[in-house]
Every structure is written in C-alpha cells, then in structure tokens.
Amino acid sequence: MARTGRRRGKPDTREAILSAAREAFAEHGYDRSSIRAIAAAAEVDPALVQHYFGNKDKLFLAAMESPIDPAEMIAEVVEGGSVDDLGERLVRTFVRVWDSPAGKPAAAMIRTMVSREWSSRLLREFLLSQILRRIAAAHVITEPDRRFPLVASQMIGLGMARYILKIEPLASAPPEFVVATIAPTVQRYLTMELPTG
Amino acid sequence: MARTGRRRGKPDTREAILSAAREAFAEHGYDRSSIRAIAAAAEVDPALVQHYFGNKDKLFLAAMESPIDPAEMIAEVVEGGSVDDLGERLVRTFVRVWDSPAGKPAAAMIRTMVSREWSSRLLREFLLSQILRRIAAAHVITEPDRRFPLVASQMIGLGMARYILKIEPLASAPPEFVVATIAPTVQRYLTMELPTG
Structure with missing residues (x-):
C-alpha cells in the first residue's frame, strides 16, 4: 500500500x-x-x-503481535499466592500457556524475534516490562533488577529446550516433572541471598 | 556453481x-x-x-561450521574434576568461551539456527551428541538422558539471556557472579534426586 x-x-x-x-x-x-x-x-x-x-x-x-496475552498469565501467577511459591506458580503457568494451542504461534514468534538483533531487543523489553516487572510489583522481592535476568535465563531456557529445540524427554514430560525440577531453580533466583558486588 | x-x-x-x-x-x-x-x-x-x-x-x-571447537571446551570441563563440581566447571568454561572473541560469531550462529525448524534440530543434536554426552562419558551420572535436557535448559537460557538478548545486569556481570548464581542450578540438575515416573 x-x-x-x-x-x-x-x-x-x-x-x-x-x-x-x-x-x-x-x-x-x-x-x-x-x-x-x-x-x-x-x-x-x-x-x-x-x-x-x-x-x-x-x-x-x-x-x-504476541499470540499470548501476558495480562492473563500474570493474573494467574500473581493471584492468591505468596512469594514463597512464586517460582512454582511461574513455571506452572508458563508450561500451561505454552502447552496450550497458543504455544505454537508463540514459539514461531520467538524464533523469528531471536534471529535479529533489533527484534531480540524488543523481546527483551517485552519480557522485562510486561511480564517480570508486573509479577514483581505484586510481591516483595529484594533487588529485583539483579534477580530478573537469572529468572529470565531459566524461563527462556525452558522455553527453548521444551518448545523450540524440543529436547526429549523434557519436550514430552508431564507438567509436574517440569514443575518439580525447574520451579526450585526459579524460586532460588527469586529469594536466594545474592553474591555481593 | x-x-x-x-x-x-x-x-x-x-x-x-x-x-x-x-x-x-x-x-x-x-x-x-x-x-x-x-x-x-x-x-x-x-x-x-x-x-x-x-x-x-x-x-x-x-x-x-561452529566458531567454537567443543573438544577444547570439553577437555577443560572434564579434566581434573569430579562430578561434585561439574556444574561449576561447566558454567565457568561456558562463560569463558562465550566471553572470548569466539562468542560473537557463535551468538550469530545460534540466532540463525534457532530461527528455522530444521537447523534447530541440528543445534539440538550438536548439543547432545558433541557436548553433553561427552561430558557425561567422563563422569558417573545416573539417568543422564533425563538430566541433560534440564542442564541444557539452563545453559541455553544463560546463553540467550547474557549473549543474545543481552539482559542487564547479567550481560555485563563478572564471570564470578554467573558462576556463583547459576552453577548450583546446573549441579542440582546433574546430581539431584529426580522425580519418579
């Protein structure tokens, strides 16, 4: 046009x-x-x-043009929970949304965005401002800016391994396996004592 | 031609x-x-x-056409260590190699490979057969096939967050911060008790 x-x-x-x-x-x-x-x-x-x-x-x-509405995801993560099981709610909701029909177009979007420098930056800003910052706003998290990239590293890696590279048996594992193994990592990043400096 | x-x-x-x-x-x-x-x-x-x-x-x-020779990386990870600090050696070596001049072309390669389904599969086979399986061969690791995707999820996510999406302050954090925060996760995936089933 x-x-x-x-x-x-x-x-x-x-x-x-x-x-x-x-x-x-x-x-x-x-x-x-x-x-x-x-x-x-x-x-x-x-x-x-x-x-x-x-x-x-x-x-x-x-x-x-995200196929997933983060507001919906965030409501599920935030509602009715304390910071003590935030890692579990994050991983559980993430897996539920990505296992749903919205997961396929979302994976396609991530593939495309990651392939270029400028759209990678857009993806990063989206993750930080639309997802992690909003989840943090509902909880008391110390030094959120140092913790978010750690949380992001595990959540992005889970998304890549399970939905994009499709590494078995993780790609077909039941949600409970993913929650049991990966939620403690996310929880640790959210509440562990951080190294000084 | x-x-x-x-x-x-x-x-x-x-x-x-x-x-x-x-x-x-x-x-x-x-x-x-x-x-x-x-x-x-x-x-x-x-x-x-x-x-x-x-x-x-x-x-x-x-x-x-990998800009990084995995054999060199693996030698460094494997040599002179026990399984008890394998997570630390893995993360430390990964960060050293990706912080080196080879990291930039490696990041470009990953961006391109991830963007398409067939090259994603190639990347997955590379990770599993050329890196993780070889590291496992030098150590006693139980149920390696169930643990590798978990290890891969954290290592891939670290690569994405630090070198491709460049999420700060992780992207500029000193290697010691990365090792102190992320190595315990990798170690856990290598040696934790896995959920049954």
Missing part, C-alpha cells in the same frame, strides 16, 4: 504507528519510549495513538 | 557432502545418521567422505 503522508484512521496509519513503536521500543527500550515520540516518528497526532491503542502498554502489546 | 554429477575432490563435492550431512543430522538425528547414507545422498563414495572429514564427529563439526 502506498504511503500518502499524514492520515487519520486509515489502515496504513495504524501500521505506521506500530512500526514506529517497534523501532522505538527496540532502540530506546520500554521506559525511554514515549507515546509522544512514537507519534512524532509516525507523523501522527499523539491523541490518535491514544485513540487507537489506549496506553503505552497496550501499544507495546499490539506492536509485538 | 553448476553440479555435474559425481566428482572427486572438487569444492562442490565437499559442499555437497556437507549439505547432505546437515540434512541427515537434522532429519534423522546424530545417532541414526551414517557416513554411508550421507555419502549416498551426496552421490559420492563413502571413502571420499572419510578422506575429506575423517569420522562422523568431524563431519558433524564441519557441517555446523
């Missing part, structure tokens, strides 16, 4: 906003990207971005 | 063998791929494959 400058409500305006959002989130990270700057890059009014997408979080979600 | 049927010693023969090897290892796995079958697929004599590449392991290495 040919771009014909500033437009309102046309499909290519929406796509121009999403494209500017992807670039901003990948280039500057979630925190340092503003709706105002994204609107400027897309050459539209900031009010139009808000009208289309609501807020920055929802814009990020739309830009990612 | 045009293919002109069976040839001996020409560059395209070598490439034909490597291409057949990649396909076989990805399609049938390392164990079920034979030099004979790869030679047949490449339309050359098996003796020629042996002449060019030596044995199946060396053919696999050449087919992977």
Whole structure:
C-alpha cells in the first residue's frame, strides 16, 4: 500500500504507528519510549495513538503481535499466592500457556524475534516490562533488577529446550516433572541471598 | 556453481557432502545418521567422505561450521574434576568461551539456527551428541538422558539471556557472579534426586 503522508484512521496509519513503536521500543527500550515520540516518528497526532491503542502498554502489546496475552498469565501467577511459591506458580503457568494451542504461534514468534538483533531487543523489553516487572510489583522481592535476568535465563531456557529445540524427554514430560525440577531453580533466583558486588 | 554429477575432490563435492550431512543430522538425528547414507545422498563414495572429514564427529563439526571447537571446551570441563563440581566447571568454561572473541560469531550462529525448524534440530543434536554426552562419558551420572535436557535448559537460557538478548545486569556481570548464581542450578540438575515416573 502506498504511503500518502499524514492520515487519520486509515489502515496504513495504524501500521505506521506500530512500526514506529517497534523501532522505538527496540532502540530506546520500554521506559525511554514515549507515546509522544512514537507519534512524532509516525507523523501522527499523539491523541490518535491514544485513540487507537489506549496506553503505552497496550501499544507495546499490539506492536509485538504476541499470540499470548501476558495480562492473563500474570493474573494467574500473581493471584492468591505468596512469594514463597512464586517460582512454582511461574513455571506452572508458563508450561500451561505454552502447552496450550497458543504455544505454537508463540514459539514461531520467538524464533523469528531471536534471529535479529533489533527484534531480540524488543523481546527483551517485552519480557522485562510486561511480564517480570508486573509479577514483581505484586510481591516483595529484594533487588529485583539483579534477580530478573537469572529468572529470565531459566524461563527462556525452558522455553527453548521444551518448545523450540524440543529436547526429549523434557519436550514430552508431564507438567509436574517440569514443575518439580525447574520451579526450585526459579524460586532460588527469586529469594536466594545474592553474591555481593 | 553448476553440479555435474559425481566428482572427486572438487569444492562442490565437499559442499555437497556437507549439505547432505546437515540434512541427515537434522532429519534423522546424530545417532541414526551414517557416513554411508550421507555419502549416498551426496552421490559420492563413502571413502571420499572419510578422506575429506575423517569420522562422523568431524563431519558433524564441519557441517555446523561452529566458531567454537567443543573438544577444547570439553577437555577443560572434564579434566581434573569430579562430578561434585561439574556444574561449576561447566558454567565457568561456558562463560569463558562465550566471553572470548569466539562468542560473537557463535551468538550469530545460534540466532540463525534457532530461527528455522530444521537447523534447530541440528543445534539440538550438536548439543547432545558433541557436548553433553561427552561430558557425561567422563563422569558417573545416573539417568543422564533425563538430566541433560534440564542442564541444557539452563545453559541455553544463560546463553540467550547474557549473549543474545543481552539482559542487564547479567550481560555485563563478572564471570564470578554467573558462576556463583547459576552453577548450583546446573549441579542440582546433574546430581539431584529426580522425580519418579
């Protein structure tokens, strides 16, 4: 479709906003990207971005085209639990969502995003701002910024080994095996005493 | 370059063998791929494959075009240690190799391989047959087949988080931080009591 400058409500305006959002989130990270700057890059009014997408979080979600809605996952992880079994709830929910029909397109998305530097950054910002930070917000976790990458390392590795590289017998193991073996690792990263320095 | 049927010693023969090897290892796995079958697929004599590449392991290495020689890594992990600190040696060596200049091309290779289904399978076979199985061969590890995917999940996740997604502060953390936090996980996967069933 040919771009014909500033437009309102046309499909290519929406796509121009999403494209500017992807670039901003990948280039500057979630925190340092503003709706105002994204609107400027897309050459539209900031009010139009808000009208289309609501807020920055929802814009990020739309830009990612994630087959999994993290809000749903987070509610399940956060609700009715203490920090003492947070690792278990994280791993259990992760496996349930990825074992569901949404897992296949999600794996395809991860494959594609990881293959390029800029989309890897987008994926990282998504993980940190949309998932880990929100889970942390509901719990008392000390030094979350040092712990998150450790948690991410195990969760990403679980996703890669079970759903993308499909390493057997882990790829076909029942969820209980995954929870019993991997949840203690995640729990340790969330609450262990960290090395100083 | 045009293919002109069976040839001996020409560059395209070598490439034909490597291409057949990649396909076989990805399609049938390392164990079920034979030099004979790869030679047949490449339309050359098996003796020629042996002449060019030596044995199946060396053919696999050449087919992977890995910037890291696993034999060197494995020697460092295996030598002079018991199973009690195997997790630590694994993580320490992994970080040393990936922090070295070889880490950048290795990360680029992983990005590309993960993006497609067939090359993901090649990567999985490489990890299992060329790295984990060899490390296990030098130590007494019970039920290695159930433990390897767990070890792989943490090592792959560490690689992704530190070198590919570059999640800070883990991406810039000193090796000692990585060893102190992640080696106990790998050690646990190698020697913990596994759930039954």
